[in-house]
Amino acid sequence: MKRIQTIDFVRGLVMLIMAIDHIRDLMYISTGLQDPTDLTKTTVGLFFTRWITHLCAATFVFLSGSSAYFSFQKQQNIAESRRFLLTRGLWLIFLEFTVITFAIWSDIQFRTFLFQVIAAIGFSFIILSFLLKLKPKTLGIIGLIIIFGHNALQGISLGQNPALNFIASLLFGGGAAQLPNTMLVIGYPIIPWLGIMLAGFGFGQFLEQPDRQKRLWQLSAGMITLFIVLRFSNIYGDPVKWSVQKDALFTFLSFINVTKYPPSLLYVLITLGISISILALTEGMKNKFIDIVKVYGKVPLFYYLIHWYSIRFLTIGLMFLQGYSWKDFVFGTFEFGKPKGLSGVELPMIYAIWFGLIVALYPLCKWYGAYKLAHPEKKWLRYL
Numbered sequence: 283m284k285r286i287q288t289i290d291f292v293r294g295l296v297m298l299i300m301a302i303d304h305i306r307d308l309m310y311i312s313t314g315l316q317d318p319t320d321l322t323k324t325t326v327g328l329f330f331t332r333w334i335t336h337l338c339a340a341t342f343v344f345l346s347g348s349s350a351y352f353s354f355q356k357q358q359n360i361a362e363s364r365r366f367l368l369t370r371g372l373w374l375i376f377l378e379f380t381v382i383t384f385a386i387w388s389d390i391q392f393r394t395f396l397f398q399v400i401a402a403i404g405f406s407f408i409i410l411s412f413l414l415k416l417k418p419k420t421l422g423i424i425g426l427i428i429i430f431g432h433n434a435l436q437g438i439s440l441g442q443n444p445a446l447n448f449i450a451s452l453l454f455g456g457g458a459a460q461l462p463n464t465m466l467v468i469g470y471p472i473i474p475w476l477g478i479m480l481a482g483f484g485f486g487q488f489l490e491q492p493d494r495q496k497r498l499w500q501l502s503a504g505m506i507t508l509f510i511v512l513r514f515s516n517i518y519g520d521p522v523k524w525s526v527q528k529d530a531l532f533t534f535l536s537f538i539n540v541t542k543y544p545p546s547l548l549y550v551l552i553t554l555g556i557s558i559s560i561l562a563l564t565e566g567m568k569n570k571f572i573d574i575v576k577v578y579g580k581v582p583l584f585y586y587l588i589h590w591y592s593i594r595f596l597t598i599g600l601m602f603l604q605g606y607s608w609k610d611f612v613f614g615t616f617e618f619g620k621p622k623g624l625s626g627v628e629l630p631m632i633y634a635i636w637f638g639l640i641v642a643l644y645p646l647c648k649w650y651g652a653y654k655l656a657h658p659e660k661k662w663l664r665y666l
Contacts, residue, residue, distance in 0.1 A: 285352075286352075286489055287572075287576060288561050288564045288565050288566075288567075289345055289348060289349070289489075289561070289579070290576040290579035290580050291564050291572050291575050291576050291579055292341060292345065292557055292560050292561050292564070292579070293341070293342065293345050293578075293579035293582055294575040294576055294577065294578035294579025294580070294582075295560065295575050295579070296337050296338040296341045296342055296557070297338070297342070297578050297579065297582055297585055297586065297589075298575065298578055298640050299334060299335055299337060299338055300335055300338040300339075300342075300589075301589050301593070301636055301639060301640060302331060302334070302335060302632070302633070302636050303331075303332065303335035303338070304589070304590065304593050305593055305596075305632055305635055305636050305639070306318070306331060306332070306629075306632050307618065308593055308594070308597040308618050308620065309593075309596070309597055309600060309626045309627055309631075309632060309635065310626050310627070310628075310629070310632055311624055311625070311626035311627055311628055318331065318332035319332055319333065319539050321527055321532055321535060321536055321539065326531065326535070327629055328629060329535055329539075331629065331632070333538065333539070336540070336542055336549065336552075336553050337553050337556060337557055339399045339470070339542070339545075340478060340545060340549065340550055340553040340554055340557070341553065341554065341557040342399065342403075342582070343399065343402065343403055343406070343475055343478045343479050343482065344478050344479070344481065344482035344485065344554055344557070345482060346403050346406075346407075346479060346482065347406075347410075347425075347478070347479035347480060347481065347482025347483040347484075347485065347486070348482045348483065348485050348486040348489065349486075350367065350407065350410060350479075350482075350483055350486075351418055351482075351483045351484075351485075351486025351487065352486055353366070354414065355486075360414050360415060363411070363414055364411040364412070364414055365411075366664070367407045367408065367410055367411035367414075368407070368408055368411045369665075370404075370407055370664070370665055371403075371404040371405065371406070371407030371408035371411070372404065372408070373404070373665050374400050374401065374403055374404030374407065374583075375400075375401050375404040375405065377400060377583075377587070378396075378397070378398065378400040378401035378404065379395055379401070381587060382396075382398075382400055382586075382587070382590060383395055383396060385587075385590035385591050385594050386590065386618070387613065387617065387618065387619065388594060388613060388618075388619045389613040389614060389617070389619070390613075391463075391613075391614075392464060393463070393464050393465065393614055393615045394464065394465050394467060394614075394615045394616060394617075395464060395465070395466045395467065396467045396469060397452075397466060397467065397468045397469060397470060398469045398470050399470055399475075400583075400586070401470065402470035402471075402472060402475040402476075403475075403479070405472045405476070406472070406475060406476045406479040406480075407479075409472075409476055410476075410479065410480065410483065413480075418483060418484050418486060418487045419484055419487060420484075421480045421483050421484050422480060422481055422483060422484015422485065422487070422488075423484065424477075424480050425476075425477045425478065425479070425480030425481030425482070425483070425484060426477070426481055426484075427477075428473060428474065428476065428477025428480070429474075429477045429478065429481060429547060429550050430547055432454065432473060432474050432477065432544070432547075433518065433519060433520070433521070433546055433547050434518075435454055451468050451471065452468055452471060452472060453471055453472050453473045454471050454473050454474070454544065455468075455471055455544060456468045456469060456470070456471045456543050456544050464615075465615050465616075467616075469543055470543075470544075471544045474544040474545050475544075475545065478545065478550060478554075488501075494565065495562055495565040495566070498558055498559070498561050498562035498565065499559070499562045501558055502555050502556070502558040502559035502561075502562060503559075505551045505552075505554060505555035505558065506551070506552065506555040506556070506559075508551055509548055509551035509552045509555060512547070512548060512551070513537060513538075513540075513548055514537075518547070519546060519547040519548040519551075520540050520541050520546040520547065520548040520549065521541055521546065522539070522540075522541055524536040524537045524539065538552065540552060574644070577644060577647050577648045577651055578640075578643075578644075578647050580647075580651045580654075581647050581650050581651045581654065583665075583666055584647065584650050584666050585643065585647050587666075588643060588646060589639065589643060592639055592642070592643065593639065594619075596635065596639070597618075597619070597620070598611075598619075600625075600626070600627065601620065601621060601625055604625055606621045606625060610622075
C-alpha cells in the first residue's frame with residue numbers, strides 16, 4: 283500500500299509545533315505563575331502560543347489511529363497486527379513512566395508520574411488490538427460516539443469511594459491521585475483519547491477514496507461549522523462556556539478557548555477540523571518545506587524522545603547562564619527543576635530557542651528515518 287505523504291507532513295508539523303509548548307513549560311519566565319489561557323492574566327501572544335499547540339495531541343492520536351489502519355491493511359493478519367499493537371502499546375506505557383517522566387521532571391526519586399499522550403496512545407493501541415475483528419467503519423462509529431457523548435458523563439459523582447473515583451479519573455475525567463511516595467497526574471484519561479484514535483482508524487478507510495481531497499475539504503468545513511454552531515449555543519460540547527470579554531479580540535479568545543483536559547467535543551472538532559483542512563491543502567503538494575517537515579513526521583517517537591531531553595539540557599544550560607547553580611534547582615512533585623524566582627526568558631526568545639532546536643534535530647531525524655527505511659529486517663525499529 284502506497285504511503286500517504288500528507289499524513290507524514292501533518293504529523294511532522296504538529297510535532298514541531300508541540301515543541302513550542304514544552305519549551306514554554308520549562309523556560310518561559312512566568313511558567314508556574316499563570317495559565318496561558320486564563321483570559322484575566324494572559325496576553326494575546328501567550329494565549330496563541332498555548333492554543334496553537336492544542337492541535338498537536340488530538341492530531342497525533344488521530345493519525346496514530348490512521349497509521350494503525352494502514353499497517354493492519356498491509357499485514358492482512360489479525361493475529362500479527364494484534365501482537366504488534368499489544369507490544370507497542372505496552373512499550374509506549376513503559377516509556378511514558380520511565381524515560382519520558384524523567385525527561386519532564388528530572389526527578390531521580392520519581393515523585394510525579396504524568397499520564398499523558400504517549401501513555402494514552404499506548405492504552406488505546408492495547409484496546410484497539412482486541413477490536414480488530416470489527417470493521418473499520420464500525421470502529422470509526424464507536425470513536426465518534428465516544429467523542430460526541432463523553433461530555434455528557436462529566437460531573438457525575440461516584441460518591442466517596444476512592445477506588446471508584448480513581449478508575450473514573452483514569453478512564454474519563456483526569457485529575458491527580460496520591461500514591462505511596464508519589465503522585466500520579468492523569469492528564470489524558472483513556473476513554474476520550476481512545477475515541478479519537480478509533481475515529482482515526484476509521485478515517486484511514488476514508489483516506490483510500492480516490493477523491494479524498496474534495497472529501498477532506500468537505501469534512502473539515504463540516505467540523506468547523508459544527509464547532510461554531512455548538513460553541514455559539516453554549517449548550518453542549520465543552521464544560522467551560524464562552525462569554526463576552528473586555529474587547530472583541532478577547533471575546534474571540536474566549537470563544538475558541540476550549541477544554542483539552544479531558545478533550546471536549548468542541549476541542550476535537552476545532553483541532554481536527556483544522557488538521558484535516560491542512561491534510562486537504564497539502565494533498566499532492568510538493569516543495570522543499572513539505573519535504574523537510576515530512577522528515578520529522580516519519581520518525582515521531584524518535585523525535586518526541588530526543589526533543590524532550592534536548593529541551594531539558596537547554597533549560598539547565600540557560601539556568602547556568604542566568605547565574606544559578608545546582609543547589610538552586612528545585613525537583614519534586616509538580617516541579618520542573620527550575621530555580622525559584624524569575625528564571626527563564628520571554629516569549630520572543632522562546633520562539634528563537636524553538637527554531638534553533640528543530641533545526642538542530644533535523645539531521646538526527648533524517649539519519650534515523652533513512653536508517654529505518656534501509657533496515658526493514660530490524661523489527662525493533664518499528665518500536666521507535
